[in-house]
Amino acid sequence: MATYKDYMLFDKLPHTWCAGCGDGIILQSIAAVFAEMELDKHDITLVSGIGCFGRVDDYLDINCMHVTHGRALAAATGVALGNPELNVLVTMGDGDGTTIGGNHLIHCARRNIDLTAIIANNYNYGQTGGQYSGTTPTDSITSTSPYGHIEQNFDICKLAEAAGASYVARSTAYNPVQMRKLIRGGMEHKGFALIEVMVACPTHYGRYNRQGEAADMMKLMNEQSVPVEKARTMTEEELEGRIVTGLLVDKDREDYYTKYKKIIDAQNMDK
Amino acid sequence: MSKSVKKFIEGNNAIVDGAIAAGARFYAGYPISPSSEIAEGAAKELPRHGGVYIQMEDEISSMAALLGASLAGKKSFTATSGPGFSLMQENLGLGIMSEIPTVIFDVQRSGPSTGAATKPAQADIMQARYGVHGDHSIIALSPSSVQDCYDLSIVAFNLAEKYRTPVLFMTDEVIGHLRETVTEVEPDPSQIFNRVQPGEDVTQAEFRPYSFSSNMPAPMPAVGGRLLMRTTGSTHDEKGEFGPGPANIDRVTHYLTDKIEKNVDDITITRSYQLEDAEVAFITFGCSVRSTMTAVDILRAKGVKAGMLQLVTIWPMPEKAIRAVLSKVETVVVPEMNLGQLAGEVRKFNDYGCKVIQANRTDGVLITPKQILDRLEEK
Amino acid sequence: MSKEIKISVSEKRCKQCGICAALCPKHVLDQEVGCVPVAARLEDCIGCRLCEMRCPDFAIEVEVK
Numbered sequence: 056m057a058t059y060k061d062y063m064l065f066d067k068l069p070h071t072w073c074a075g076c077g078d079g080i081i082l083q084s085i086a087a088v089f090a091e092m093e094l095d096k097h098d099i100t101l102v103s104g105i106g107c108f109g110r111v112d113d114y115l116d117i118n119c120m121h122v123t124h125g126r127a128l129a130a131a132t133g134v135a136l137g138n139p140e141l142n143v144l145v146t147m148g149d150g151d152g153t154t155i156g157g158n159h160l161i162h163c164a165r166r167n168i169d170l171t172a173i174i175a176n177n178y179n180y181g182q183t184g185g186q187y188s189g190t191t192p193t194d195s196i197t198s199t200s201p202y203g204h205i206e207q208n209f210d211i212c213k214l215a216e217a218a219g220a221s222y223v224a225r226s227t228a229y230n231p232v233q234m235r236k237l238i239r240g241g242m243e244h245k246g247f248a249l250i251e252v253m254v255a256c257p258t259h260y261g262r263y264n265r266q267g268e269a270a271d272m273m274k275l276m277n278e279q280s281v282p283v284e285k286a287r288t289m290t291e292e293e294l295e296g297r298i299v300t301g302l303l304v305d306k307d308r309e310d311y312y313t314k315y316k317k318i319i320d321a322q323n324m325d326k
Numbered sequence: 327m328s329k330s331v332k333k334f335i336e337g338n339n340a341i342v343d344g345a346i347a348a349g350a351r352f353y354a355g356y357p358i359s360p361s362s363e364i365a366e367g368a369a370k371e372l373p374r375h376g377g378v379y380i381q382m383e384d385e386i387s388s389m390a391a392l393l394g395a396s397l398a399g400k401k402s403f404t405a406t407s408g409p410g411f412s413l414m415q416e417n418l419g420l421g422i423m424s425e426i427p428t429v430i431f432d433v434q435r436s437g438p439s440t441g442a443a444t445k446p447a448q449a450d451i452m453q454a455r456y457g458v459h460g461d462h463s464i465i466a467l468s469p470s471s472v473q474d475c476y477d478l479s480i481v482a483f484n485l486a487e488k489y490r491t492p493v494l495f496m497t498d499e500v501i502g503h504l505r506e507t508v509t510e511v512e513p514d515p516s517q518i519f520n521r522v523q524p525g526e527d528v529t530q531a532e533f534r535p536y537s538f539s540s541n542m543p544a545p546m547p548a549v550g551g552r553l554l555m556r557t558t559g560s561t562h563d564e565k566g567e568f569g570p571g572p573a574n575i576d577r578v579t580h581y582l583t584d585k586i587e588k589n590v591d592d593i594t595i596t597r598s599y600q601l602e603d604a605e606v607a608f609i610t611f612g613c614s615v616r617s618t619m620t621a622v623d624i625l626r627a628k629g630v631k632a633g634m635l636q637l638v639t640i641w642p643m644p645e646k647a648i649r650a651v652l653s654k655v656e657t658v659v660v661p662e663m664n665l666g667q668l669a670g671e672v673r674k675f676n677d678y679g680c681k682v683i684q685a686n687r688t689d690g691v692l693i694t695p696k697q698i699l700d701r702l703e704e705k
Numbered sequence: 706m707s708k709e710i711k712i713s714v715s716e717k718r719c720k721q722c723g724i725c726a727a728l729c730p731k732h733v734l735d736q737e738v739g740c741v742p743v744a745a746r747l748e749d750c751i752g753c754r755l756c757e758m759r760c761p762d763f764a765i766e767v768e769v770k
Contacts (some may be wrong), residue, residue: 074720079761121558129387132395270727
């Protein structure tokens with residue numbers, strides 16, 4: 056039986072990420088889901104952007120396209136439409152996927168491009184030294200919000216849902232079992248699937264905000280977690296500062312290429 | 327016998343026909359004047375040939391999608407103008423570094439910024455060459471007729487595929503919206519260059535997505551095939567893996583320039599008009615060619631031995647052809663719809679004491695033969 | 706305990722972040738500063754593999770026979 060190692064460039068380890076960074080936990084989950092699904096690695100294409108989590112491609116033994124900061128979903132749109140048979144996976148951080156790349160995120164969700172996007176949300180730009188991103192919580196300290204962050208942060212999943220994403224889920228690095236289930240669900244979903252995974256950045260965000268070590272940060276994210284079923288019974292005030300986890304949206308909606316293919320079939324003159 | 331049809335169409339329409347004839351089957355773009363007819367044509371024609379048109383949220387994402395589709399095995403293209411061309415520079419650099427072929431049609435307009443959005447200019451020449459940060463080289467073609475728009479589109483895709491690089495097609499509003507008769511000859515398969523594929527016996531262990539040892543790129547399989555493919559915009563080694571060592575950075579930088587500059591004779595196309603016995607020569611490109619040819623005819627009628635060198639390829643600069651003119655004539659006039667972007671390049675090669683005169687027009691109106699001749703007479 | 710369980714830790718890959726030991730539901734692992742974790746109370750291990758799945762560095766392997 057295949058294991059996650061079969062989909063990895065295992066001899067590239069130890070990887071580039073800091074001690075306690077959750078990105079490696081997601082990487083293992085991704086490779087484990089490939090193994091669970093017994094995917095042919097030739098049929099998988101990973102598109103990754105720039106940032107800590109954009110480095111996932113360095114360790115995976117599949118087709119990889121490493122692109123510019125924020126543009127992974129746009130490049131992946133081309134890959135997915137260029138060969139609709141591929142399993143297209145996109146890995147981004149919160150800066151990459153929702154801040155510089157936020158426009159591509161909402162349009163990719165709206166179009167329902169058939170791909171799976173995994174966003175590792177560590178609340179800051181880890182790779183460049185812990186500056187604030189579009190998901191940095193209000194009032195928290197980062198290297199560029201030394202007096203407290205005054206902006207309202209994005210809720211990535213709500214953003215994707217509002218944009219029309221047909222599959223939206225959230226998990227945490229604390230809960231790799233749930234994470235794998237949700238990533239697999241996203242891979243099996245036809246259409247745009249987004250899985251947000253909360254990860255600790257103990258090097259920057261955790262240090263600036265005195266959240267302790269990686270394990271303390273993971274305990275905190277677990278304490279903040281509320282299963283979506285329970286969250287539906289809670290008020291907005293009660294959900295303040297909580298992380299709603301689980302499968303948030305799962306809708307049947309025809310993906311972009313399936314619709315476009317009907318146009319091709321109706322108009323094609325080459326046949 | 328190849329199939330051919332005669333049409334009376336705009337340059338922008340002929341580009342779509344040329345792209346499809348070259349085998350392009352993917353378009354991602356964002357509408358912008360004066361290029362939008364290309365998007366509209368692609369939206370109509372591509373599905374009729376099994377291809378895909380997608381209108382992206384901006385030119386940044388358009389450029390990224392082109393590279394993704396190309397990596398998935400589809401020849402891809404887009405069309406844009408000034409502001410959009412600026413937005414494309416980021417991922418144009420990605421295409422250059424990752425060595426992913428695609429073709430960008432820039433229908434040049436007056437700028438900077440919004441400028442006079444619907445008026446022609448030829449002022450993106452330096453942006454075409456140096457708009458992307460970091461050392462690199464680029465291939466750029468420039469048409470002067472609707473026929474060129476068809477024929478050179480095919481050439482552009484062939485060059486992109488052969489050299490595994492984005493190719494720029496620097497047309498302009500005049501040629502884009504010019505209507506004239508074009509004969510569209512369906513290319514024979516032997517006239518279409520498709521990216522080189524690895525040999526059937528190449529194993530994954532042997533396969534390298536990149537090669538820096540010669541001035542030609544490595545074979546490029548599509549993702550989803552027999553071999554795992556890896557591309558990146560980071561400086562990489564032959565395996566496509568991150569390679570930030572000083573020696574590797576230097577090697578990749580030289581290679582990306584050399585693969586174009588050292589193949590300049592294969593890449594560049596020029597045309598001569600009455601140059602053989604010329605004493606006064608014009609060096610020009612794009613829409614300015616039309617007015618310049620008339621200027622040459624007027625001078626010839628007056629008994630002046632005038633001629634013209636047309637740069638069909640503007641990057642890499644056809645240095646040999648330009649030097650041949652500079653070394654032979656006493657005066658060279660460079661007509662162009664900018665403030666001297668090509669003239670500066672011509673002067674770089676002027677080791678012959680030739681008088682180089684600029685004839686520039688930048689008011690958003692096509693340069694006239696009279697203006698070109700006036701500049702000659704002023705000197 | 707009926708299962709035979711083996712927990713191995715790769716010294717090469719472990720970055721000593723402390724996640725595995727701190728979050729093990731049965732407190733099987735101990736980790737001292739400057740050392741890789743050790744399975745100090747292997748007899749308490751239930752083979753849930755959370756330490757392996759939560760290890761960001763691919764340093765832990767749990768074998769359950």
